[in-house]
Amino acid sequence: MYTPGLSAPPRVTEGASMSNAQTILITGATAGIGKHTAIYLHKKGHRVIATGRNERALAALRELGLSTVAMDVTSRESIQRAVESVREMTDGKGVDVLVNNAGYGLLGPLEELSDEDVRAQFETNVFGLLAVTRAFLPAMHARGSGRVINVSSVGGRMVFPLGGAYHATKFAVEAMSDALRIELKQFGIDVSVIEPGYIATEFTATTVAHARKYQRPDSPYASAMEIVANAENTVAKLAVGPQSVARAIEHAATSRWPRARYVAPFYNALGPWMISMLPTALTDWFMRRAAGLYARKQLASPRATA
Numbered sequence: 001m002y003t004p005g006l007s008a009p010p011r012v013t014e015g016a017s018m019s020n021a022q023t024i025l026i027t028g029a030t031a032g033i034g035k036h037t038a039i040y041l042h043k044k045g046h047r048v049i050a051t052g053r054n055e056r057a058l059a060a061l062r063e064l065g066l067s068t069v070a071m072d073v074t075s076r077e078s079i080q081r082a083v084e085s086v087r088e089m090t091d092g093k094g095v096d097v098l099v100n101n102a103g104y105g106l107l108g109p110l111e112e113l114s115d116e117d118v119r120a121q122f123e124t125n126v127f128g129l130l131a132v133t134r135a136f137l138p139a140m141h142a143r144g145s146g147r148v149i150n151v152s153s154v155g156g157r158m159v160f161p162l163g164g165a166y167h168a169t170k171f172a173v174e175a176m177s178d179a180l181r182i183e184l185k186q187f188g189i190d191v192s193v194i195e196p197g198y199i200a201t202e203f204t205a206t207t208v209a210h211a212r213k214y215q216r217p218d219s220p221y222a223s224a225m226e227i228v229a230n231a232e233n234t235v236a237k238l239a240v241g242p243q244s245v246a247r248a249i250e251h252a253a254t255s256r257w258p259r260a261r262y263v264a265p266f267y268n269a270l271g272p273w274m275i276s277m278l279p280t281a282l283t284d285w286f287m288r289r290a291a292g293l294y295a296r297k298q299l300a301s302p303r304a305t306a
């Protein structure tokens with residue numbers, strides 16, 4: 001069983017020599033962690049294939065010298081086209097390292113989220129990741145080597161209220177990564193999970209935008225959803241830059257001994273550890289206070305009396 005380590009991933013400061021330069025494909029490389037990591041690894045001398053949906057953002061990465069391929073992880077046709085492009089670009093070799101990073105957050109009370117939105121959340125964060133992995137594995141099998149790096153979250157091992165749908169996808173990513181790591185080792189393919197803490201990217205803005213339709217004044221969760229709406233002016237200020245995540249991905253991609261899990265920045269391992277150590281009643285109380293999910297006396301849900 002994994003026990004969160006409190007050691008930071010080692011820094012790799014020198015550029016990749018020609019002999020250890022890897023061909024690294026990153027999904028969702030048009031913004032945030034994926035974009036930062038793509039540029040970082042490119043500067044380190046690796047051949048980075050940045051993928052995503054936003055053609056303008058891909059063009060900007062090409063300007064910087066990166067290779068790019070259009071890919072929407074929710075479209076099987078788009079994934080297949082990307083596999084073919086990569087096959088041509090790599091003379092049939094495929095990629096050494098696949099970084100499954102594309103994802104977004106859906107926030108809202110599980111009771112109120114539409115089936116359609118929850119399914120779409122899983123379609124990108126879980127089924128998209130699995131489809132991309134399956135599509136790029138055959139070339140790794142053929143070579144007898146490769147690495148798959150799945151960007152999960154600290155939220156793949158602990159849960160915040162209103163994040164139930166998002167956390168469920170990241171718990172799924174953790175479970176699938178554990179299974180893949182054990183299944184694929186025999187073929188020379190390593191699988192690592194990256195668990196970022198709160199990172200300053202476009203993630204909060206996208207999450208708040210998705211949550212907007214669940215901000216209803218008549219909802220029993222209205223005050224909690226107001227906290228979500230203000231996230232950019234409150235909790236987002238605690239977010240740190242994506243450098244530690246890029247370094248963790250670099251270690252997973254290049255180290256002789258890639259780890260099963262990387263928490264980035266490392267001190268975020270404290271959250272899941274505390275949750276596992278403290279009484280649930282206490283952590284639930286804290287979460288309810290933080291998320292505005294409490295009343296001085298037990299209130300009947302407006303829906304129950306409607």
Ligand SMILES: NC(=O)c1ccc[n+]([C@@H]2O[C@H](COP(=O)([O-])OP(=O)(O)OC[C@H]3O[C@@H](n4cnc5c(N)ncnc54)[C@H](OP(=O)(O)O)[C@@H]3O)[C@@H](O)[C@H]2O)c1
Binds near residue numbers: 072196
């Ligand atoms: N930021 C955090 O605090 C944090 C913490 C833990 C884990 N993470 C995880 O880190 C990963 C990257 O998030 P981020 O913080 O960098 O967020 P971000 O700045 O919003 O970037 C997300 C990237 O994913 C792409 N994407 C979304 N849906 C896609 C699809 N169907 N096909 C292809 N690309 C798609 C986005 O492209 P478009 O511009 O086309 O939408 C964008 O390039 C996610 O898996 C997220 O869950 C983030």
